[in-house]
Amino acid sequence: MTAIATKYETVIGLEVHCQLITRSKMFCSCSADYSGAEPNTHVCPVCLGMPGVLPVINERAIEYITMTGLALNCEISEFSKFDRKNYPYPDLMKGYQISQYDLPVCHDGWLEIEVDDERRRIGIERVHMEEDTARLLHRTDAVTGEGYSLIDVNRSGTPLMEIVSRPDMRTPAEAREYLVRLRQILRYIGVSDANMEEGNFRCDANISLRPVGAERLGTKVEIKNMNSFRAVHDAIAFEEIRQARMLDAGERIVQETRGWVDERGETVSQRTKEEANDYRYFPEPDLPPLKLSRAFAEAVRAKLPELPAAKKERFLALRLSEHEATALTEDRERAAYFEGVSAALGLEPQRSAKLAANWVLGEVARWLNAGQKEIVDFPLGPEQLAGLARLVEDGKVTPNVGKDVFEKMVTNGMDAAAIVEAEGLAQISGEDDLVEAVRRAIAANQKAVDDYRAGKDASIKFLVGQVMRETRGRANAQVVQGLLERELQEND
Amino acid sequence: MSELWRLTAHEAHEGLRDEQFTSVELTQSVLDRIAAVEPKVHAYITLTAELALEQAREADAKFASGTATPLTGIPVAVKDLIVTKGVRTTAGSKILENFIPPYSSHVYENLRRAGAVMVGKANMDEFAMGSSTEHSAYGPTHNPWQPGLVPGGSSGGSAAAVAAGEALVALGSDTGGSIRQPAALCGNVGLDPTYGRVSRFGIVAFGSSLDQVGPIGRDVEDVATMLQCIGGHDPRDSTSNPEPMPDMRHYLGRDIKGMKIGVPKEYFIAGMEPGVTARIEEALATLESLGATVDRSLSLPSTDHALAVYYIIAPSEASANLARYDGVKYGFSDRSGPTMWDNMEQTRAQGFGNEVKRRIMLGTYALSAGYYDAYYLKAQKVRTVINNEFAEAFARYDVIVTPTSPTVAFPIGAKVDDPYAMYLNDIYTLPASVAGLPAVSVPCGFSEGLPVGLQIIGNFFDEGRILQVASAYEQAAGFRNLLAG
Ligand SMILES: [Zn+2]
Numbered sequence: 001m002t003a004i005a006t007k008y009e010t011v012i013g014l015e016v017h018c019q020l021i022t023r024s025k026m027f028c029s030c031s032a033d034y035s036g037a038e039p040n041t042h043v044c045p046v047c048l049g050m051p052g053v054l055p056v057i058n059e060r061a062i063e064y065i066t067m068t069g070l071a072l073n074c075e076i077s078e079f080s081k082f083d084r085k086n087y088p089y090p091d092l093m094k095g096y097q098i099s100q101y102d103l104p105v106c107h108d109g110w111l112e113i114e115v116d117d118e119r120r121r122i123g124i125e126r127v128h129m130e131e132d133t134a135r136l137l138h139r140t141d142a143v144t145g146e147g148y149s150l151i152d153v154n155r156s157g158t159p160l161m162e163i164v165s166r167p168d169m170r171t172p173a174e175a176r177e178y179l180v181r182l183r184q185i186l187r188y189i190g191v192s193d194a195n196m197e198e199g200n201f202r203c204d205a206n207i208s209l210r211p212v213g214a215e216r217l218g219t220k221v222e223i224k225n226m227n228s229f230r231a232v233h234d235a236i237a238f239e240e241i242r243q244a245r246m247l248d249a250g251e252r253i254v255q256e257t258r259g260w261v262d263e264r265g266e267t268v269s270q271r272t273k274e275e276a277n278d279y280r281y282f283p284e285p286d287l288p289p290l291k292l293s294r295a296f297a298e299a300v301r302a303k304l305p306e307l308p309a310a311k312k313e314r315f316l317a318l319r320l321s322e323h324e325a326t327a328l329t330e331d332r333e334r335a336a337y338f339e340g341v342s343a344a345l346g347l348e349p350q351r352s353a354k355l356a357a358n359w360v361l362g363e364v365a366r367w368l369n370a371g372q373k374e375i376v377d378f379p380l381g382p383e384q385l386a387g388l389a390r391l392v393e394d395g396k397v398t399p400n401v402g403k404d405v406f407e408k409m410v411t412n413g414m415d416a417a418a419i420v421e422a423e424g425l426a427q428i429s430g431e432d433d434l435v436e437a438v439r440r441a442i443a444a445n446q447k448a449v450d451d452y453r454a455g456k457d458a459s460i461k462f463l464v465g466q467v468m469r470e471t472r473g474r475a476n477a478q479v480v481q482g483l484l485e486r487e488l489q490e491n492d
Numbered sequence: 493m494s495e496l497w498r499l500t501a502h503e504a505h506e507g508l509r510d511e512q513f514t515s516v517e518l519t520q521s522v523l524d525r526i527a528a529v530e531p532k533v534h535a536y537i538t539l540t541a542e543l544a545l546e547q548a549r550e551a552d553a554k555f556a557s558g559t560a561t562p563l564t565g566i567p568v569a570v571k572d573l574i575v576t577k578g579v580r581t582t583a584g585s586k587i588l589e590n591f592i593p594p595y596s597s598h599v600y601e602n603l604r605r606a607g608a609v610m611v612g613k614a615n616m617d618e619f620a621m622g623s624s625t626e627h628s629a630y631g632p633t634h635n636p637w638q639p640g641l642v643p644g645g646s647s648g649g650s651a652a653a654v655a656a657g658e659a660l661v662a663l664g665s666d667t668g669g670s671i672r673q674p675a676a677l678c679g680n681v682g683l684d685p686t687y688g689r690v691s692r693f694g695i696v697a698f699g700s701s702l703d704q705v706g707p708i709g710r711d712v713e714d715v716a717t718m719l720q721c722i723g724g725h726d727p728r729d730s731t732s733n734p735e736p737m738p739d740m741r742h743y744l745g746r747d748i749k750g751m752k753i754g755v756p757k758e759y760f761i762a763g764m765e766p767g768v769t770a771r772i773e774e775a776l777a778t779l780e781s782l783g784a785t786v787d788r789s790l791s792l793p794s795t796d797h798a799l800a801v802y803y804i805i806a807p808s809e810a811s812a813n814l815a816r817y818d819g820v821k822y823g824f825s826d827r828s829g830p831t832m833w834d835n836m837e838q839t840r841a842q843g844f845g846n847e848v849k850r851r852i853m854l855g856t857y858a859l860s861a862g863y864y865d866a867y868y869l870k871a872q873k874v875r876t877v878i879n880n881e882f883a884e885a886f887a888r889y890d891v892i893v894t895p896t897s898p899t900v901a902f903p904i905g906a907k908v909d910d911p912y913a914m915y916l917n918d919i920y921t922l923p924a925s926v927a928g929l930p931a932v933s934v935p936c937g938f939s940e941g942l943p944v945g946l947q948i949i950g951n952f953f954d955e956g957r958i959l960q961v962a963s964a965y966e967q968a969a970g971f972r973n974l975l976a977g
Contacts, residue, residue, distance in 0.1 A: 045595045049816045051588065051696040052575040052597060054729050084812050086859070090832065095815020149832070151820070280859035282868055285700035285809055286692075287730050 008209040008247065010240045011217055012175050013167035014232075016182060017160055018192045019132065019200035020064045026131045026159040027055030027098065034154035035198075039137075047157035049093030054286050057082075061159040062105065064191040065129050066292065066300045068161060069106025071185050071307055072124045076297040080105050082129075082284040087277050090149070091133040093156050101281040104128035105290065111165075111185070112309060113177040122178050123166030132160040161192070167206065167217065172236040176229050179203060184308050188332045196228055203232055208253070209243045218243075219253040223267055225260045235260040239267055311335055318353040327361055334360070334375045340382025345389060359389050363406050379410050388416035400473045401425050429476040431483055434467065437475070438483045441466040452488060460484055496521035497657040500973050501566045501714040504660055508555055508565050515551035515565025519544050519609050522567040526611065526658045529977060532639050535653035536612040537572045537630045538580050547609040554607045562717050564607030569659035571650050572613040573620060573696035574705065576600050579610075583696040584618040584646075586629040587843030588823045597694020598729070599663060599705050599722040606721050611659055615649030618845045619814065620670055620698040622646050623917040626908050627847040634904070635678060636976035637942055641901040644674030644917075650708050651678040655976045661709040661718055665695060667702045668802050669897075669921025672933035675708050676896035676945020679935045679974035681715045681962065682708045684921075686953045687928030688733040690719075691726030697813040699806030702925050711972040712934065712963040716740040719955060733953060743960040749783030751961065754790035754889035759920055764898040767939025772895045775936040775946045778968050779893065779961070790885055790892070794878045798923040799915060801878065804858045804871035805926075810848075811855030817843060850911065875926055882927045886951040891961050894920050896933040896945030920947060930955045934962045935971040943974065 025032045028046035046053040069076050083101035109124035134156040136149045163182065169175045183194040183201060194201040203226055208218035223239060226232045238260075243253055258267040306314075308329045315325035315335075328338045342349075342356035364378060364385070371377075388409065392402040397420055408419050420426055428434055441463050442449055451459040460481060467480045496518045499507065507513050523541050530536065544567065551565030570576060573583040577596040582588045596604075603610070617627040625633040625648025633648045635641040636656035643652040647664025651674035654662045664671040666684035675682025683706045690705045697703060707718030723737045755776065760769070780786050819825030819839030826838040844852070858867035885892060897917060907914040924931040929952060933945040946965070950958035966972050 045593075048821065050575075050593065050595070050822070051581070051583065051591065051816070052573075052593075052692075052694040054693050054731075056728060056730055086812050086815060088815060088818065088836065090818070090820050090836075093816065093821070094812075095818065096812045278861045280811075280856065280861075280864075282808060282812070282859055282864070285731075286697075 007212060008240075008244050009212050009214070010170055010236075011167045011208045011210060011220075012169035012171075012236060013206040014165045014169070014175060014178060015204045015206070016163045016179070017202040018163065018186060018194055020061055020159040020161055020191050021193060022058055022060045022064065022159050024058055024060075025157040026058050026061055026129070027157055030157070032158045034158075037154055039150070039152035039154060042154040043156070047093065048153055049095075049156075055098060055284075057287060057290070058159060061129060062290065062292070063300055064159075065105045065127060065161050066297060067189050067304060068163070068186065068191055069109060069127050070297070070301050070304055071189050072106070072109040072111055072127065072163070074106035074109030074124055074127060076106055076292055077103060078292055078294065079103065079289055080292070081289040082287045083281045084284050085130075086280040089133070090151060091136050091156075093134060093153065097130060097133065098284055098287070099130035099281075100128035105292070111178065111181055113174060113181050115171070115173050115177050120168075120174070122168045122174075125164045125166050127161060127163045130160050130162060132156065132158040167208075172233040172240070175205065175236050176233045179229050179232060181308075184331070188305060188308055190305075205232060205236055207236055207239050207243070209240060209247060219255050221253065221255070222257045223260055224257060224270065227262065231260055231262055234265060235267055238265065242267070305332065308332075308335075315353070319350045320353055320357055324357045324361060328357060331375070337364075337375050337378070337382055341386045341389070344383045344386030345393075347393075355389050355393060356386070359385055363403065367410060379413055384409065384415055391416050391420060395427055395429060395476065396420065397425055398427050398473055398476065401427070404473075425474060427476050428471055428474050429479050431479060434471075434475055434480055434483055435487075437467050437470050438480060438487055440470070442484070442487055449488065494521075497525040497567075497660070498973075498975060499660065500710050501660045501717060502562065502711075504566055505562050505564075508551075509560065511555075515548040515555070515609060516545060518565060519548040519567050519611065522611055522657070522659060525656070529636070529656050529658060532634060533636050533652050533656050533658065534631055534633050535569065535614055535649045535656060535658050537582055537584065537615050537628070537649070539612040540579055540610055541612075543579065544609050544611045547604075547607075551607045551609060561606045561721075563603065563721055566608050566661065567611045567659050568603060568608045569612060569614045569650050569653040569662035570600065570603075570610050571616055571647050571662070571664050573616060573665060573698075574600055574613075574663055575694035575696065576610070576613065579613065581613065581696065582630070583620070584616040584628040584630065585817075585843065585845070585848070586824055587817045587819075587839070588696075589629070591823045595694065598691035598726045600694065602722050603663070608721075612653075614647070614653055614662060614664075617646035617648070617670075618848050619696065619810065620646040620665055620667055620703075621810070621847050621851050623669065623673055623914055624902075624904070624907065625649060625652075625674070626904060627845055629845055632904050635901045635942075637679065637901065640903060641942070642677070642904050644677035644897070644901065646670040646674075647682075647708065648674045651675050651680050651682065654678070654680050654708050654710060655974065657975055661707060661714050663705055663718070663722070664708050665703060665705045666921075666925065667699045667704075667806060668925045669918040671706045671708060672921050672931060672945065672947060673897050673918060676933045676935075676947075677901040677943060679943030679971075679976065680708050680710060681712050681932065681934050681966075682706065683715045683719060683932040683955070683959075684925065684930060685719060685723060685955055686733070686930040688731050689723050689737070689930065689953060689955065691729040691732045693726055693728040697809070699809045700813060701809060702802070702806055702928075710974065712932075712959055712966050713741075713744055715932070716744055716959050716963075735953065738956055740956060740959055743956040744963045745967065746960050746964065747783065748779070748961055748964045751784040751891070752889045753779055753784050753786045753961070754885055754892045755786060755788045756790045756792040756795065756885075756892060756894060757788065758792050758795035759894040761898065761919075763916065764895065765900065765939060768895055768898060768900065768944050771937040771939060771944040772946060775965065775969065776893065779965060782964055782968055784961075786893070787889065790889065792878075792881045792885060792923065794874065794881055795919075795923050797874050798878055798926045799919055801871045801874050801926050802918075802922045803854065803915060804867050805875065807851040807855030808858045808868050809855070811852045811859065814844075814848065814852055819843070847911070878923060879927045882923075882929060891958055892949040893961075894947045894949065896920055896947040900939050900942035900944060924949045928952070930958060932958050932962050934966055935974055936965075936969060937971060
């Protein structure tokens with residue numbers, strides 16, 4: 001335990017903004033998929049904030065936020081509304097952002113995290129819907145050296161979901177784990193790419209310290225500009241030390257917003273509370289209140305896929321290890337692939353699961369890592385991989401040959417059986433087919449034979465290897481060893 | 493065929509249908525009339541003569557091909573906060589002096605689909621903030637009945653154009669009386685439909701929960717025809733009523749025997765001009781003579797509060813609605829300052845007039861932390877009280893009848909430096925606006941040679957009923973197609 005942890009308790013809350021992957025924007029029919037598009041090509045009078053335009057709610061976005069709320073064990077508000085958040089900024093086309101103030105779509109949920117084998121529920125205060133802003137591109141004039149800014153409105157009005165946690169996290173590791181689990185869920189339910197580096201998953205942290213055992217919260221500091229999970233972890237770790245030192249020195253913590261400077265590994269003050277904006281929220285008069293019936297929420301719930309936690313429990317029940325269950329449920333696609341292989345194997349369920357897990361976390365993972373690829377890029381269908389696994393499992397090919405066949409399959413896409421057939425790779429288990437090779441190995445390796453007879457049991461492994469080499473690995477090693485033992489005894 | 497501009501829209505339609513004249517001739521007649529009187533009236537910010545003649549030719553082709561509607565070929569004035577693709581739309585503000593919209597409003601699209609002809613964009617108080625059309629960055633409009641007097645506002649240009657024969661009908665917009673009050677002061681029929689009846693898509697926003705587009709015409713039939721054209725559901729406006737609109741013409745020319753009319757006592761105040769009182773009393777007598785029962789026991793005690801509610805809610809919404817005008821994207825832009833923030837500030841300082849700035853400040857204040865509950869939230873609660881009082885009244889009465897304005901047209905400059913006196917002009921029109929109810933103003937005679945308006949307020953989406961009363965009254969009283977000059 002660090003000195004900080006014994007003296008102060010760190011209190012962390014996270015606010016996550018995440019872009020939803022709807023086809024159109026939040027309040028107009030422009031395509032929301034602007035990545036790679038020329039600036040200002042995904043725009044219309046509505047998202048440009050032209051005079052006289054009106055917003056129309058994207059129903060898919062409401063479905064997505066409801067899915068998110070349900071996945072985070074939230075209450076879904078039967079009555080919620082949109083509000084205008086007023087602040088002037090050139091990236092805000094209307095001069096206000098349509099957001100939700102006091103009646104968010106989802107509220108009062110939780111997300112379970114696990115750090116150091118301890119499971120904890122982190123409260124979710126609210127999940128609300130808003131629109132994203134345009135993007136400012138800061139440039140410098142090559143001739144005059146003067147700075148100027150350009151606006152790309154493509155992002156303006158894309159649906160943005162804000163997920164606000166309760167101040168329930170206590171360590172930087174918990175904060176990171178919360179983000180990892182949250183991202184996992186968002187990707188599972190398919191509402192967001194949740195990619196922090198690409199900016200469609202952004203996180204601000206609120207952090208305060210209080211003496212261990214104290215109830216009252218300390219003065220909180222908000223940290224912004226963190227662009228990776230590591231940055232969130234490091235910024236919080238930096239901040240808890242900074243605040244602890246201030247408290248130790250008898251200084252007061254100022255309520256302020258600080259920015260994380262990644263290169264320097266520190267936070268710097270951006271603005272204090274006195275400079276904070278008054279957003280003058282008021283109900284958005286252009287949108288009637290949002291009424292989400294219980295039936296709607298239940299219909300959305302019915303569409304929810306199995307969530308990672310439930311999936312993991314199910315995998316554990318199949319006698320997979322904690323490590324295997326965690327790794328297989330990392331993302332939905334990998335879990336689906338694993339289940340596809342397992343089903344295609346068609347063995348007794350636990351046996352199928354174990355076998356499929358071995359392959360997916362073994363050869364498949366190795367291949368993906370080597371090529372820095374995702375499971376969706378994997379060229380073999382689950383049935384194909386299951387076909388290979390069955391050949392090995394049934395002793396039709398040796399495990400080593402199985403690996404070679406795997407390499408051939410991912411290169412040419414052929415089925416395992418076809419490769420084995422074409423290349424004559426089937427395992428040789430018949431004693432009659434192997435006895436000649438065994439005798440040749442004995443005859444050609446007198447020293448190993450002598451060593452074995454002198455009591456060096458390990459020498460037999462060398463002789464097995466010789467047989468394997470002669471048969472290009474196809475020989476059943478156990479049969480070979482049995483034959484060797486018998487032959488050597490007979491000639492004693 | 494001379495002076496075709498004197499015709500109402502339905503009279504002109506008959507002439508066009510019967511091939512007595514063409515839309516090009518009709519439009520040219522209106523353009524000639526504009527050339528003659530516009531120097532005195534200044535009803536328009538932008539004239540679209542060439543476009544009008546082109547649209548008139550298209551209209552004539554529609555008659556030839558048998559696809560004409562009652563508004564085909566009819567010259568219309570369009571208030572300059574109604575967004576018209578390719579035609580400058582200023583909302584009466586310098587800040588939009590060069591704004592050419594890339595899209596059209598729902599109402600303009602509907603007018604065009606019906607084949608109507610737009611002769612110009614009508615003058616208005618800047619962003620519809622005003623009751624006299626003096627707060628226009630493009631100079632005041634004069635009342636055609638007596639130049640030197642205001643036409644009312646904010647749709648003063650629309651009303652003056654119709655009264656002067658510079659258009660047969662017009663579109664205005666009403667937030668707190670901006671159609672009804674100028675219609676009353678110019679001797680027109682002006683209808684503020686139920687909030688949600690007409691799509692606000694493409695209407696430069698002032699008070700979003702109050703704004704509503706509506707027609708101004710020289711008789712009730714024209715106003716009904718215009719409403720029929722612009723009303724109905726529009727999916728682009730989420731506050732637009734999804735119910736289909738009934739046939740408004742069905743309500744015209746019917747009797748009103750047995751109809752129950754409530755007259756709220758709170759609307760007869762000390763500041764009301766005697767001439768106005770006299771005309772309203774005569775109108776009530778006429779309505780009684782038509783077989784309606786006029787009950788003066790009606791009390792709407794919160795009437796007084798409508799003014800305060802309105803001057804909190806409308807400016808609050810406006811403070812947000814007008815935030816987009818920062819000189820960055822379109823419209824007037826001062827770029828002489830050292831930084832972007834200086835330029836945004838200067839753009840707004842120079843681009844907005846005083847009344848607009850006053851209301852932005854009012855609204856910003858009312859929404860500020862620590863004041864929100866006392867102002868905006870309280871105003872919303874009082875709004876509910878006002879709604880409830882109207883709801884109770886409509887359980888007992890078919891319509892409510894009041895004066896439209898406590899005074900006739902007043903001199904330009906008389907109230908411009910006294911905002912509160914100006915605001916009081918709308919005390920009879922504000923309550924229906926705050927409640928979102930439909931109301932129509934019909935001419936009910938003259939006082940000191942100037943028109944007086946009678947207001948008929950109806951229940952939600954009951955435009956048919958108020959037009960029925962207006963039509964019956966118009967038939968009996970004979971104040972229709974009143975042309976000034
Ligand atoms: Zn758009």
